[in-house]
Amino acid sequence: MHPILKLVIQRLALGLLLLLAASVLIFVGTQILPGDVAQAVLGQNATPEALANMRASLGLDQPAYARYFSWLFSALHGDLGHALSNGRDIAESISGRMRNTLFLASVAAAISVPLAIFLGLLAVRYRDRWPDRLISAITLASISLPEFLLGYVVMYFLSVKLGWFPSVSNINSGMTFWQKLNAVALPATVLTLVVLAHMMRMTRAAILNVMQSAYIETAELKGLRRFTIIARHAMPNAIAPIVNVVMINLAYLVVGVVVIEVVFVYPGMGQYLVDHVSKRDVPVVQACGLIFATVYIGMNLLADLIAILSNPRLRHPK
Amino acid sequence: MNDEIRYMLDRAARGKMPRRAFLGRAAALGVASTAATGLLTRAVHAQGPRQGGSLVVGMQGGESTNSLDPALAASQVPFLYGYCAGETLVNIAPDGSLLPKLAEEWDASANAQTWRFKIRRGVQFHNGQTLTPEDVAQTLRRHSDENSQSGALGIMRGISSIAVDGDHVVLETATPNADLPYLLADYHLLIQPNGGFDDPTSGIMTGPYKWAENEPGVRHVLEKFDGHWDSGVGHFNSIEILVINDATARNSALQSGQVQLINRVEPRVAGLLSRAPGVSVESAGGRGHYVFIMRCDAAPFDNNDLRMALKLAVNRQDMVDRILRGYGSIGNDMPINAAYPLFDDTIPQREYDPDQARFYYERSGHSGPIDLRTSEVAFPGAIDAAQLFKESAAAAGIDLNIIREPGDGYWSEVWNVQPFSASYWGGRPVQDQMYSTAYLSTADWNDTAFRNAHFDEMLIQARGELDLTRRKELYSEMGRLVRDEGGLIAPMFNDFIDAHNDQVAGWVSNPAAEMMGGQAAIMMWSAT
Numbered sequence: 001m002h003p004i005l006k007l008v009i010q011r012l013a014l015g016l017l018l019l020l021a022a023s024v025l026i027f028v029g030t031q032i033l034p035g036d037v038a039q040a041v042l043g044q045n046a047t048p049e050a051l052a053n054m055r056a057s058l059g060l061d062q063p064a065y066a067r068y069f070s071w072l073f074s075a076l077h078g079d080l081g082h083a084l085s086n087g088r089d090i091a092e093s094i095s096g097r098m099r100n101t102l103f104l105a106s107v108a109a110a111i112s113v114p115l116a117i118f119l120g121l122l123a124v125r126y127r128d129r130w131p132d133r134l135i136s137a138i139t140l141a142s143i144s145l146p147e148f149l150l151g152y153v154v155m156y157f158l159s160v161k162l163g164w165f166p167s168v169s170n171i172n173s174g175m176t177f178w179q180k181l182n183a184v185a186l187p188a189t190v191l192t193l194v195v196l197a198h199m200m201r202m203t204r205a206a207i208l209n210v211m212q213s214a215y216i217e218t219a220e221l222k223g224l225r226r227f228t229i230i231a232r233h234a235m236p237n238a239i240a241p242i243v244n245v246v247m248i249n250l251a252y253l254v255v256g257v258v259v260i261e262v263v264f265v266y267p268g269m270g271q272y273l274v275d276h277v278s279k280r281d282v283p284v285v286q287a288c289g290l291i292f293a294t295v296y297i298g299m300n301l302l303a304d305l306i307a308i309l310s311n312p313r314l315r316h317p318k
Numbered sequence: 319m320n321d322e323i324r325y326m327l328d329r330a331a332r333g334k335m336p337r338r339a340f341l342g343r344a345a346a347l348g349v350a351s352t353a354a355t356g357l358l359t360r361a362v363h364a365q366g367p368r369q370g371g372s373l374v375v376g377m378q379g380g381e382s383t384n385s386l387d388p389a390l391a392a393s394q395v396p397f398l399y400g401y402c403a404g405e406t407l408v409n410i411a412p413d414g415s416l417l418p419k420l421a422e423e424w425d426a427s428a429n430a431q432t433w434r435f436k437i438r439r440g441v442q443f444h445n446g447q448t449l450t451p452e453d454v455a456q457t458l459r460r461h462s463d464e465n466s467q468s469g470a471l472g473i474m475r476g477i478s479s480i481a482v483d484g485d486h487v488v489l490e491t492a493t494p495n496a497d498l499p500y501l502l503a504d505y506h507l508l509i510q511p512n513g514g515f516d517d518p519t520s521g522i523m524t525g526p527y528k529w530a531e532n533e534p535g536v537r538h539v540l541e542k543f544d545g546h547w548d549s550g551v552g553h554f555n556s557i558e559i560l561v562i563n564d565a566t567a568r569n570s571a572l573q574s575g576q577v578q579l580i581n582r583v584e585p586r587v588a589g590l591l592s593r594a595p596g597v598s599v600e601s602a603g604g605r606g607h608y609v610f611i612m613r614c615d616a617a618p619f620d621n622n623d624l625r626m627a628l629k630l631a632v633n634r635q636d637m638v639d640r641i642l643r644g645y646g647s648i649g650n651d652m653p654i655n656a657a658y659p660l661f662d663d664t665i666p667q668r669e670y671d672p673d674q675a676r677f678y679y680e681r682s683g684h685s686g687p688i689d690l691r692t693s694e695v696a697f698p699g700a701i702d703a704a705q706l707f708k709e710s711a712a713a714a715g716i717d718l719n720i721i722r723e724p725g726d727g728y729w730s731e732v733w734n735v736q737p738f739s740a741s742y743w744g745g746r747p748v749q750d751q752m753y754s755t756a757y758l759s760t761a762d763w764n765d766t767a768f769r770n771a772h773f774d775e776m777l778i779q780a781r782g783e784l785d786l787t788r789r790k791e792l793y794s795e796m797g798r799l800v801r802d803e804g805g806l807i808a809p810m811f812n813d814f815i816d817a818h819n820d821q822v823a824g825w826v827s828n829p830a831a832e833m834m835g836g837q838a839a840i841m842m843w844s845a846t
Contacts, residue, residue: 267537
């Protein structure tokens with residue numbers, strides 16, 4: 001077997017094992033929340049008989065490990081169950097929300113990743129001169145401001161004052177792609193500002209590290225343009241740390257944007273999860289937790305693989 | 319106003335001239351645009367409701383967990399969409415009187431224990447079925463059942479039998495209850511086919527709008543139902559409710575014209591928002607109140623002199639000005655204000671009086687600091703209000719020690735447990751319900767631990783009293799009792815603050831609840 005293929009399979013298996021461990025943690029976590037589901041649903045109207053009936057109908061009278069395996073088994077079959085609060089099918093509700101979250105994340109990523117890397121390269125090219133300083137100052141300022149404040153500022157100027165984009169980013173299935181793009185313009189802008197600095201600074205630092213190498217000097221002596229040296233010769237050798245940071249930020253765009261969702265009224269996963277946590281709607285919380293864990297583990301797996309594949313020494317082990 | 323403007327105004331109000339064109343030509347004739355907008359708004363009102371157009375509402379109070387089952391409605395969005403899609407037997411009008419909806423008329427037996435409601439004929443459900451008295455009876459039965467988890471269960475507990483007699487639904491109550499029709503105006507009690515026993519979440523009801531799209535926590539779209547019986551409501555072709563839980567986002571959406579109507583404007587921005595072009599901020603004095611509660615059975619509050627001293631040591635006007643920014647009114651240490659039917663406005667208003675407070679404080683013999691527990695969840699501005707209380711009390715020589723409690727667990731660990739804490743009440747449609755919920759000796763939520771046999775006696779007596787003059791007297795005496803002997807410090811009643819822009823018209827303030835008592839979407843109309 002090709003060593004690369006073997007490596008990929010190993011990594012995938014490791015990822016799946018990690019996901020299994022995460023699923024145990026999620027299940028245990030929802031079990032130790034104070035009060036069980038039956039109590040949360042019945043609230044003040046709970047009588048002992050009603051509680052017992054509800055527990056039996058939800059299977060809560062089974063031991064915890066049995067419930068875990070039956071939950072895991074159904075989840076593997078794509079059956080996430082029904083929400084306790086409004087009786088809707090979870091897989092169906094989540095898939096719509098998930099699509100929205102992925103759409104916003106992809107738009108933000110499509111802008112922020114190339115921009116961050118380009119700005120990083122630019123910062124190296126003009127190291128310690130005014131373009132470098134300016135890029136650093138702006139990106140650091142935007143990451144230091146709380147997201148919701150950035151949101152309000154962008155909303156005030158681009159929506160209320162100039163009227164270019166809607167302040168309410170409500171999207172639905174009846175809209176065309178361009179309408180959706182217009183709707184998410186503001187949240188995508190804010191998310192770009194939020195994740196830009198991290199990726200940009202990592203790009204800058206990783207490339208500066210490589211720029212000390214002897215082969216860069218050779219390239220300079222060859223008379224190549226400085227930006228070409230950075231982009232063609234330094235960048236490929238700095239790809240591993242950059243990809244890691246990019247993936248962490250992409251994962252953040254998927255799982256960590258609840259504040260932006262609230263500010264721009266975007267129907268994504270974050271708000272959906274928070275609403276159900278406050279109602280102790282455990283099946284939904286478990287399902288969301290599982291999906292978020294999958295995204296995180298998947299992104300990191302991908303980062304590892306790209307880092308390995310981009311490194312000839314790891315690609316062709318002796 | 320010259321003839322040309324008057325002519326254009328008439329055309330614009332009747333929708334024959336575009337609004338924008340009117341404003342433009344008015345400007346050409348030297349009328350400032352704000353003045354022109356004002357003229358147009360008044361002309362549109364005078365013209366009466368216009369049909370057509372669509373309404374987009376931005377609202378706080380919607381979650382992904384919301385259900386179409388009216389029994390489970392607990393927040394603002396289900397409250398509003400419930401009244402778009404469904405109807406109750408009766409409604410409460412802005413002046414506090416009862417409006418017939420699905421019940422055409424009603425009467426009570428002399429002892430106020432048997433109530434007959436005549437159900438309107440020829441009313442259609444959205445699925446084409448015709449409303450029958452049996453549907454009404456079944457709805458009430460479902461809400462009386464513990465399993466429905468209905469928010470109206472507390473109201474329904476008092477009803478002992480539900481029967482159908484021809485066109486009538488006959489309700490028997492265990493004890494006399496002269497307020498029964500008021501209680502049936504509760505927003506959970508929307509009439510469903512077969513009472514919703516078949517499918518409580520179908521959304522099929524008799525309201526002026528039927529369901530088109532339902533994405534809980536995101537948006538709700540309803541379309542006009544052509545078979546509706548009442549032409550006085552439902553002027554828009556469609557209603558879209560967007561869930562915008564963030565206050566700043568709601569204001570921006572209104573200002574940028576993405577929505578025409580919003581709820582829950584924060585008092586601190588209401589003044590600013592009202593200065594935005596084309597925006598009207600509407601406030602309605604409601605029944606909700608912000609309170610400090612002393613438990614009458616716990617030391618040192620078991621001493622009425624001390625309670626009186628603290629009541630006199632609150633600067634009420636200052637709190638209304640600073641905490642509510644003027645969007646509210648001062649309270650009188652009773653849970654009732656002018657927004658309630660049968661309110662007695664001759665009860666003297668208690669004022670801030672440090673000298674009197676000092677007199678009562680010294681007479682109580684108490685010394686040392688008094689702990690007051692507060693939290694940001696107690697009511698908006700509760701921390702600041704406690705600080706104001708501390709300062710006004712210090713002027714009377716009373717030392718309040720403010721303890722800030724965490725929001726999580728405040729309602730289970732502090733409220734109704736600790737002897738002195740900040741809290742709020744949302745108010746109830748009638749005095750009887752408010753007093754029965756929180757001031758009857760045996761009530762679960764008697765958070766001031768107010769136990770007065772004479773008060774309880776009057777409460778039961780008033781409940782069965784069909785003579786309104788006598789009832790008003792009883793309520794007046796009960797109010798005075800709570801005011802002078804109870805553990806309630808009620809410095810302020812908060813307003814409901816909503817806002818709309820000039821693309822919609824027909825706002826009427828209603829103290830029953832926000833959004834014109836939940837009727838805004840079906841009663842307003844398009845002004846463009």
